[in-house]
Amino acid sequence: MKRLTLDSFRTLAESLKGEQRADRGYRASIMLCGGTGCIAGRSPKIRDAFREELRNKWLDKEIRIVLTGCNGFCANGPVLIIQPEDSFYQKVTVADVPAIVEEHFVKRSPVTRLMYKDPASKEQIPLAQDIPFFNRQVLRVLRNKGLIDPENIEDYVAHDGYMAAAKALSEMTSGEIVDEMKRSGLRGRGGAGFPTGLKWEEAAGVSADLKYILCNGDEGDPGAFMDRSVMEGDPHVVLEGMIIGAKAIGSRKGYIYVRAEYPLAVKHLRLAIAHANEYGLLGKDILGTGFDFDIEIYQGAGAFVCGESTALMTSIEGKRGMPRTRPPQSVHKGLFGKPSVLNNVETFANVPLIIRHGADWFKSVGTEKSTGTKVFALSGAVNNIGLIEVPMGTPLREIIFDIGGGIPKGRKFKAVQLGGPSGGCIPEQLLDTPVTFEDIVKTGAIMGSGGMVVMDDLNCMVSVAKFFLEFTADESCGKCTPCRIGTTVLYELVKDITEGRGKEGDLELIEDLSKDIIASSLCGLGQSAPNPVLTTIRYFRDEFEAHIRQKWCPAGVCRELSTFYIAEETCTGCGACARVCAKKAITGEKKKPHSISQELCIQCRSCYQACRFNSVKIGPRSMREDLAVKCVLEETSAAVTAGEE
Amino acid sequence: MSSRILVIDERMAASGELQRVLTPQGHLVESVCAIGEALENLGLKKYDLIILDVGRSREEDIEFIRSLKTASPETPVILMAHSPSPEQYNRAMELKIDYYIPGYSPAHVLFRTIDRALRKDSDQKHTEADSQGEFSPEMLRKLDSVMARYRNKPGSLIPVLQAAQEIVGYLPPVILKRIAKGMRVSESEVHGVVSFYSYFTMKPRGRHNIRVCLGTACYVKSAEEVVRHLSEGLNVEVGGMTTDKKFSLETVRCLGACGLAPVVVIDKETHGPVNPVKAVDLLKDYV
Numbered sequence: 004m005k006r007l008t009l010d011s012f013r014t015l016a017e018s019l020k021g022e023q024r025a026d027r028g029y030r031a032s033i034m035l036c037g038g039t040g041c042i043a044g045r046s047p048k049i050r051d052a053f054r055e056e057l058r059n060k061w062l063d064k065e066i067r068i069v070l071t072g073c074n075g076f077c078a079n080g081p082v083l084i085i086q087p088e089d090s091f092y093q094k095v096t097v098a099d100v101p102a103i104v105e106e107h108f109v110k111r112s113p114v115t116r117l118m119y120k121d122p123a124s125k126e127q128i129p130l131a132q133d134i135p136f137f138n139r140q141v142l143r144v145l146r147n148k149g150l151i152d153p154e155n156i157e158d159y160v161a162h163d164g165y166m167a168a169a170k171a172l173s174e175m176t177s178g179e180i181v182d183e184m185k186r187s188g189l190r191g192r193g194g195a196g197f198p199t200g201l202k203w204e205e206a207a208g209v210s211a212d213l214k215y216i217l218c219n220g221d222e223g224d225p226g227a228f229m230d231r232s233v234m235e236g237d238p239h240v241v242l243e244g245m246i247i248g249a250k251a252i253g254s255r256k257g258y259i260y261v262r263a264e265y266p267l268a269v270k271h272l273r274l275a276i277a278h279a280n281e282y283g284l285l286g287k288d289i290l291g292t293g294f295d296f297d298i299e300i301y302q303g304a305g306a307f308v309c310g311e312s313t314a315l316m317t318s319i320e321g322k323r324g325m326p327r328t329r330p331p332q333s334v335h336k337g338l339f340g341k342p343s344v345l346n347n348v349e350t351f352a353n354v355p356l357i358i359r360h361g362a363d364w365f366k367s368v369g370t371e372k373s374t375g376t377k378v379f380a381l382s383g384a385v386n387n388i389g390l391i392e393v394p395m396g397t398p399l400r401e402i403i404f405d406i407g408g409g410i411p412k413g414r415k416f417k418a419v420q421l422g423g424p425s426g427g428c429i430p431e432q433l434l435d436t437p438v439t440f441e442d443i444v445k446t447g448a449i450m451g452s453g454g455m456v457v458m459d460d461l462n463c464m465v466s467v468a469k470f471f472l473e474f475t476a477d478e479s480c481g482k483c484t485p486c487r488i489g490t491t492v493l494y495e496l497v498k499d500i501t502e503g504r505g506k507e508g509d510l511e512l513i514e515d516l517s518k519d520i521i522a523s524s525l526c527g528l529g530q531s532a533p534n535p536v537l538t539t540i541r542y543f544r545d546e547f548e549a550h551i552r553q554k555w556c557p558a559g560v561c562r563e564l565s566t567f568y569i570a571e572e573t574c575t576g577c578g579a580c581a582r583v584c585a586k587k588a589i590t591g592e593k594k595k596p597h598s599i600s601q602e603l604c605i606q607c608r609s610c611y612q613a614c615r616f617n618s619v620k621i622g623p624r625s626m627r628e629d630l631a632v633k634c635v636l637e638e639t640s641a642a643v644t645a646g647e648e
Numbered sequence: 649m650s651s652r653i654l655v656i657d658e659r660m661a662a663s664g665e666l667q668r669v670l671t672p673q674g675h676l677v678e679s680v681c682a683i684g685e686a687l688e689n690l691g692l693k694k695y696d697l698i699i700l701d702v703g704r705s706r707e708e709d710i711e712f713i714r715s716l717k718t719a720s721p722e723t724p725v726i727l728m729a730h731s732p733s734p735e736q737y738n739r740a741m742e743l744k745i746d747y748y749i750p751g752y753s754p755a756h757v758l759f760r761t762i763d764r765a766l767r768k769d770s771d772q773k774h775t776e777a778d779s780q781g782e783f784s785p786e787m788l789r790k791l792d793s794v795m796a797r798y799r800n801k802p803g804s805l806i807p808v809l810q811a812a813q814e815i816v817g818y819l820p821p822v823i824l825k826r827i828a829k830g831m832r833v834s835e836s837e838v839h840g841v842v843s844f845y846s847y848f849t850m851k852p853r854g855r856h857n858i859r860v861c862l863g864t865a866c867y868v869k870s871a872e873e874v875v876r877h878l879s880e881g882l883n884v885e886v887g888g889m890t891t892d893k894k895f896s897l898e899t900v901r902c903l904g905a906c907g908l909a910p911v912v913v914i915d916k917e918t919h920g921p922v923n924p925v926k927a928v929d930l931l932k933d934y935v
Contacts, residue, residue: 222904226863305846321802380906
């Protein structure tokens with residue numbers, strides 16, 4: 004391939020678009036999801052099965068099978084969409100492949116059993132665009148999800164790829180790009196929400212022989228997989244955003260910092276960079292405009308703190324990734340001492356859209372201060388687990404209940420965790436909070452990078468707080484004493500509460516210590532580490548108090564603080580609990596109240612979840628002795644009665 | 649097993665003392681009073697340890713150490729000095745003296761140091777013997793070529809370590825030393841980086857590596873119980889390896905497969921959703 008010039012690039016784009024857009028000359032494309040969830044569901048094997056089946060039926064010249072990036076509907080994976088008609092099939096297995104080929108493509112009648120069923124009406128919905136999970140979303144960053152082959156640059160170009168880069172390089176000055184970005188109101192999608200345009204303006208104003216543009220793909224928040232999906236499924240959009248950023252600040256060299264845990268993202272980005280170089284979209288004299296820019300991938304090695312900008316730069320320098328004091332800000336003195344701009348993957352993915360459609364178009368969605376859309380990774384106790392994109396300002400309730408399909412198995416919503424270890428838990432009474440940077444901060448949580456974990460009444464909030472504190476205590480880099488020691492002390496205090504050693508005054512001590520940690524830590528990790536425990540205390544104080552005073556974990560998660568027993572009054576003796584008990588701890592005659600042997604019970608909660616009559620109860624630990632005594636008494640009295648007979 | 653110790657002391661008095669206290673400990677002690685004699689002995693026999701007892705700081709002592717180290721580079725040396733100067737101390741360290749104790753140290757300090765010196769020696773032999781079998785020349789050659797490729801590039805320690813872990817499987821001290829030397833950085837810097845990032849492991853992994861995701865989504869779906877069951881079922885701590893080297897158990901932050909929570913990854917295969925009992929059952933396929 005000869006390196007393209009502006010003219011030859013535009014000709015190529017036109018001709019690619021001329022071919023039936025997505026289908027590149029094929030009658031149909033089977034777009035099989037190759038996201039992490041679906042790959043775990045063996046989608047590569049399904050692809051191979053399709054290839055073979057299509058070849059056997061002499062259809063391989065008409066129909067192509069593509070392993071795409073994450074489709075987003077992870078809950079029902081492996082999923083596939085057949086283009087151009089948009090047919091959606093879910094939970095596909097290798098065994099379903101011959102049926103799909105035979106019925107859908109040969110007989111041309113859809114395979115109804117693999118269609119999505121509306122949970123309420125039980126009706127089958129054949130097309131993806133009619134499924135509520137999809138049609139309530141506004142796809143901008145994820146616009147190409149499931150539509151392109153991430154390993155094929157021409158697929159991306161056929162979907163208007165690199166048009167914005169071509170425009171920025173040939174028609175716009177650095178100042179014009181910065182102005183457009185500033186007007187768009189785009190704020191950093193990594194979590195803090197700093198206006199991207201301002202950052203670029205500052206960096207553009209600094210004169211230096213070398214400037215760096217860096218992409219933060221170190222998605223460290225547990226429960227977040229948005230950036231991963233973008234890098235895996237649409238790698239070129241990241242490169243295009245970086246090219247535009249490079250032109251704006253005058254940089255010739257870029258780095259993408261990717262987590263080592265994301266090997267597929269690394270593979271796709273590597274391939275994308277190689278292709279872009281080949282096509283003249285990276286390297287020397289891009290598209291003949293005289294602009295030079297190179298991108299290199301840097302694999303992280305697993306440290307949460309490296310999501311912090313200065314720590315990330317120290318890590319690229321090959322050292323322990325510890326943050327440093329600011330000023331000087333990275334835009335003045337960053338990587339290797341040179342001015343550097345760091346943006347998140349999702350931020351870069353927004354850039355080409357702003358350049359191509361303009362700031363006004365971008366602002367047409369979202370709120371005044373939080374413009375555009377936001378991608379969330381919805382997971383936990385919610386029906387439609389997956390990746391979603393909604394306009395800023397959408398209420399949490401709509402995301403969880405309309406798009407997410409609510410809580411499974413009729414359980415009750417308890418809280419939603421936003422922002423990972425730096426964020427907080429938002430309770431039911433605040434579910435109408437719109438997702439914008441400002442409104443989420445008011446609740447005590449933060450917007451974060453987009454992890455959204457839903458929790459139901461099976462979750463213990465003290466335990467959740469403990470989980471995040473263990474995380475931050477472990478991931479604290481150790482530079483600042485308040486963070487290094489403080490988070491460990493917080494963790495130990497909360498751990499004591501979950502193990503029955505909590506005492507009056509602990510909560511006040513936690514709140515007090517948290518204030519000190521927030522005030523005296525250098526970087527965002529320490530400044531936000533107490534957020535999860537503070538918000539859980541704020542909204543679920545009664546649960547903490549039950550742990551401390553009654554030594555009782557109402558959700559039955561903390562083992563030392565719970566006893567499982569069956570309420571005789573409501574037990575119908577259906578035996579559902581006994582069937583699920585792996586330890587055979589539940590006994591009882593049919594249709595008569597059952598009972599749990601405290602000696603055998605390992606507190607796995609299976610019976611609690613299996614009971615449809617709410618008869619399995621969770622009491623404080625002290626009940627255990629009472630129940631054991633009662634059990635002995637019953638046995639003795641039974642023995643006595645038997646003796647009398 | 650008794651160890652052969654050579655004591656070098658020009659004032660004989662002290663060495664008589666040393667011989668008296670060390671012999672009951674089961675050591676074979678030989679004393680000489682001149683360095684020339686010592687070098688002669690070293691040429692004839694092999695010693696497990698050399699104790700060099702010097703008085704006032706003198707220029708010759710450093711020369712003694714140098715010639716001792718040349719004559720018998722593998723034998724550990726303990727330097728006992730009665731009135732050391734900082735300069736003498738520093739130069740002794742530069743010559744890679746193994747242990748340094750003040751001349752009038754109490755007996756237990758002396759014994760401990762001797763024990764340590766002897767053990768270190770055998771440990772080293774042990775690891776060297778291990779490394780013979782475990783790290784093939786092929787591995788080391790690959791590692792050296794990676795280092796040659798990265799040597800002059802700033803910030804390349806982490807990629808080299810990643811490659812080394814890929815090649816060797818884990819990062820034992822022998823390999824870290826080799827990397828420090830090859831990349832021309834200090835061992836402490838290499839160790840600092842390795843211990844900072846969770847991706848690096850200094851412990852060997854089992855033939856099958858089990859990783860349990862402890863991300864938020866998995867955590868709220870009882871991933872902790874899964875870890876507990878696996879740990880009990882395999883009788884292995886998190887971060888450890890079973891005695892038969894078949895399995896190693898680790899926990900990870902988030903694998904981004906939240907849709908399948910709770911998730912267990914065995915080698916490269918992702919399994920989910922699992923429950924505690926099912927997780928243990930999964931292992932049957934890997935025996």
